[in-house]
Every structure is written in C-alpha cells, then in structure tokens.
Amino acid sequence: MTKDLDRKAPSKKTVSRRRFIAGAAGVLAMPHLASAQSAVDALINTPGRGNWDDQFDAFTSRAPASVSSNQPILGPNAPANLMQAIAQYQQIVTSGGWPEVHPNVPLQFGVYDPSVQQLRQRLIVSGDLPRSAGISDSYDSYVQGAVRRFQARHGLSETGYIDEYTLKALNVGARVRLAQLETNLSRVEDLGSDLGERYVLVNIPAAYCEAVEQNTVALRNVAIVGRPSRPTPILNSKIFEIIFNPPWTVPRSIIQKDIMPLMRKDPNYLVDNKIRLYDNKGNEVDPMTVDWNAEKAPNLTFRQDPGPNSAMASTKINFHNKHAVYMHDTPSQSLFNDIVRFESSGCVRIENVRDLDVWLLKNTPGWDRQHIEETIHSGISTPVNLADPVPNHFVYITAWSAKDGVVQFRDDIYNLDGAPELALQTTSGIE
Structure with missing residues (x-):
C-alpha cells in the first residue's frame, strides 16, 4: 500500500x-x-x-x-x-x-x-x-x-x-x-474545492471518471481501477499528453507477477500477443533465449506493438506522477459491464475513452473528433500535447452527496474506512 x-x-x-x-x-x-x-x-x-x-x-x-x-x-x-x-x-x-x-x-x-x-x-x-x-x-x-x-x-x-x-x-x-x-467529510474538506475550472476526477471506490467543467459534469465514464493487491494511488497531477495507438511498455511488476508464469506455461505467449523484448541498447532479444524459470525476470524492456488488441488499444492519457500510472483504453470492453471493476494493476481503464479524448483536446487546435478517429484508424502511434494541460485527481471517496438529500455509498475496496462491514461486498475472492 x-x-x-x-x-x-x-x-x-x-x-x-x-x-x-x-x-x-x-x-x-x-x-x-x-x-x-x-x-x-x-x-x-x-x-x-x-x-x-x-x-x-x-x-x-x-x-x-x-x-x-x-x-x-x-x-x-x-x-x-x-x-x-x-x-x-x-x-x-x-x-x-x-x-x-x-x-x-x-x-x-x-x-x-x-x-x-x-x-x-x-x-x-x-x-x-x-x-x-x-x-x-x-x-x-x-x-x-x-x-x-x-x-x-x-x-x-x-x-x-x-x-x-x-x-x-x-x-x-x-x-x-x-x-x-x-x-x-474529512477527506472532502482536505481536498478543498479549487480543483480547476476544467478537471478530470477518478473516484477509485466508485470506479468511474468525471470530466468537470465550470462545476458541471460534462462526461461521466465507467472505469476499471486497481485491485486491492495492486491499488490505484491517490494523486493530483495534470494531463499533458494523449498518445493514439500507443505501444505498451510492460511494468516490471506485471513482468514478474504475470508474464513470467505465463511464459512457463505457454512459450508462445509473447509472440502471440506481439510483445517484443529489447536490451538496454535497443536491440531486440529472442524470447527463446531467456530462462523463464529463473526467480527474477530478465533485465529487458517488454514492449507490446500498437494495435486494437494491445493492452491500451486506441489511447494512453499521460500525466506526471511518481507511481508510473496512466489512463487508457482497453480491448476488453465487456469488463465495463461488471459491477466489480477492480481488476487493473493500478492504472485506470476508461470506457468510451474517445469521448474523453475529444473533451481533453477541445482547446488543442486541429484535434476534433474526425481527426482523432482518422488518426486511430491509421494505426500509427501519434503523441499529442494538450494546448492547456488539464488537472487530474485520483480520489478515494466512499460516501458523498452531490445532489441535495441523495446520499451515495460505495464499498471500501482498500479497507481505509476502518469498518469491516464496509469492505468489498460485491465479491468474496478478488485479489
């Protein structure tokens, strides 16, 4: 934690x-x-x-x-x-x-x-x-x-x-x-009300994202956040870049915990998923030369090629933070239909992320909806800097009232509220 x-x-x-x-x-x-x-x-x-x-x-x-x-x-x-x-x-x-x-x-x-x-x-x-x-x-x-x-x-x-x-x-x-x-109430008061004229907020326990402009929600997108064993961090930053058709550099934690065991079971896993290995000089390494039974993962960069079936699909949304997390698209759209959406390794997947792309880039000349769709369709990895960086807040709010007299509650997925009755109720075995 x-x-x-x-x-x-x-x-x-x-x-x-x-x-x-x-x-x-x-x-x-x-x-x-x-x-x-x-x-x-x-x-x-x-x-x-x-x-x-x-x-x-x-x-x-x-x-x-x-x-x-x-x-x-x-x-x-x-x-x-x-x-x-x-x-x-x-x-x-x-x-x-x-x-x-x-x-x-x-x-x-x-x-x-x-x-x-x-x-x-x-x-x-x-x-x-x-x-x-x-x-x-x-x-x-x-x-x-x-x-x-x-x-x-x-x-x-x-x-x-x-x-x-x-x-x-x-x-x-x-x-x-x-x-x-x-x-x-203590959490809300500590956060304050000056979050920005335009900002993005991810409420982790609610597993959704709000795009807010002039104190009104312009978009509310379903999200998938970190599982309890790999929590999404609380943070405040600014979104400065969107990458369309992004390659995915696999985090070390996922290489160690997920890819190493998968390669022991299926030696073709990396090739089938278009994940390439590179040494520190940028040379590509053949997966068959790696000892996948070793205790520690090899000191190599694991990078997945861009494409609709890559881990980030069409979009990666970047903001500076010490946790190396970001928001992104996903090829597994059916997961957004689940009530329990605590499945990621800390990053945040956004449903209908292209709507959020359009909203984020609306002050960036030349990046209307049509151009965004054309760029994604091209399959070429394209980074775009926002003309006006947008504040981004990951928060942990399990109870709130945004509408007079209507109180909302969510499960305390990371056990921060101090009461066992509020722990994750909607599943018995999520890790």
Whole structure:
C-alpha cells in the first residue's frame, strides 16, 4: 500500500463541524426524517395498505434517475451536502436506526411474505421508499422502485430485486454508515474545492471518471481501477499528453507477477500477443533465449506493438506522477459491464475513452473528433500535447452527496474506512 493511501486524521475544522452537527442535528435534519422510527412504527400499525394507484410504474422508472446528478462529487457544495447527510443519519441513529432484513424467500416483485415488512421499514427509514407506501407483506411496484433507488445509491445493479450484494448493503447498520459519512467529510474538506475550472476526477471506490467543467459534469465514464493487491494511488497531477495507438511498455511488476508464469506455461505467449523484448541498447532479444524459470525476470524492456488488441488499444492519457500510472483504453470492453471493476494493476481503464479524448483536446487546435478517429484508424502511434494541460485527481471517496438529500455509498475496496462491514461486498475472492 502506498503512503498516499494512508488515512488522514480529521482536522480540527472537521471535528468542530462534527460537534456542531451533533449538537444541532434536530435543527439541521430534514423535517420528514425527524422521529423516523416512531413514524415507521405508526405505519406498521396502520391496518391494510391503502389504495394503490397507477403511479407504481412511474415511481419504479423514476427511482434510479432521481439519484443521478450532473453535479460533481467534489463540487463547491460537497461539504455542505455531506454535513446535511450526517445530520440526517445522526437523527436516524438517535431514533433507533433501521431493522436488518432476513428474507424467508427470495425477495422480488410479486412476492407476498412477512419479511417484506422488514424490507419496507428499512427502505422507509433511509428515504428510499415513501412513507405513504405503508407496511405490508407485498413486494409491489413501490418496493421494486425503492430497491432500484437503493441499488443506484450503492453502485449496485439496478435489478429491483434483493440479491446477495443488495442484502449485504441493506444490513450495514445506520451507525456504521454515519461513521462512513464522517470519515469522508474529512477527506472532502482536505481536498478543498479549487480543483480547476476544467478537471478530470477518478473516484477509485466508485470506479468511474468525471470530466468537470465550470462545476458541471460534462462526461461521466465507467472505469476499471486497481485491485486491492495492486491499488490505484491517490494523486493530483495534470494531463499533458494523449498518445493514439500507443505501444505498451510492460511494468516490471506485471513482468514478474504475470508474464513470467505465463511464459512457463505457454512459450508462445509473447509472440502471440506481439510483445517484443529489447536490451538496454535497443536491440531486440529472442524470447527463446531467456530462462523463464529463473526467480527474477530478465533485465529487458517488454514492449507490446500498437494495435486494437494491445493492452491500451486506441489511447494512453499521460500525466506526471511518481507511481508510473496512466489512463487508457482497453480491448476488453465487456469488463465495463461488471459491477466489480477492480481488476487493473493500478492504472485506470476508461470506457468510451474517445469521448474523453475529444473533451481533453477541445482547446488543442486541429484535434476534433474526425481527426482523432482518422488518426486511430491509421494505426500509427501519434503523441499529442494538450494546448492547456488539464488537472487530474485520483480520489478515494466512499460516501458523498452531490445532489441535495441523495446520499451515495460505495464499498471500501482498500479497507481505509476502518469498518469491516464496509469492505468489498460485491465479491468474496478478488485479489
């Protein structure tokens, strides 16, 4: 783990703000969250479940959309939004929190089971299900929509039914979520709000990239970040160069950990993947002359030829940093469909990276979309310097509120939040 990933102690400013919040939770909390538990108890005792109308489907379709926002997670209102969320969650904790959900049957649309009452109560307390939906045994369209909203807030597949990962997220206690919000308020305050008029932000736990201009998200791209054993570092830099059709110089860590074992199993691996070996004088070396059973990798440069099937495919985005990481394209586009996108060796792969290329180069004369596509199609490795370098920030934020009243959480993939319940929930064996 790099030193950059060490968790910082809360500043005095943060602590004082938290004390203020703790003392004023009843004032700052949203009115509809006051006395949450007693209100839910009253709903449980309400006979019947009322008259449902044809707004079910509308609610279901609107639920995930109500979570999205074009506001950046580190916009100027980020600290205030987080403090409001902390006040809300303090009120929830004071009122008794929310119940755990222990299903008797698979919970999905159309199911009628007493365990749905627990689910309804849980979703009402966290604000995902309207109180007017009431408490009953029916998993109806309101519950389905509320589950989709909950899943959207936690970075889960928006299926509308309770799978293993949704159940784990539901059963993280309110007190743990409150502590997570407080931890991330400290991080947000330490980062500050002056990130640049135009900047790129990668939120590592969320595994996505934001291109921000004048405090509005111009692009939001799905990303693949470093696995826990090879984490993506926290950093601040500036993007100064894009290379189209880049050759890939393989990092030493990948040569040692990945290529050496692969060559022992398949001596044709390097040739099949168009990876060439060079000595320190630039002379090409025949892979068959290397002892692949040696303990240490040979002191050679491993370089993959440019092409659509290379590790970086069409694009490499460079910024100065001591970790030798960068952002890039990938030939394995299907990986972006996974919920668990912690698969890289520290660099960040960007979905639809050409959209980001266009945005980064919009102030660089001669590099419009058409020219970019023509250059990539040529197959020739072409470096382009940005006329205006763009600030680039890799951050570690597991809880935030970019939209008033909507709180988002992500798994603590690198175990920096200090609570085992927040560790990587969406897989059991990722390394």
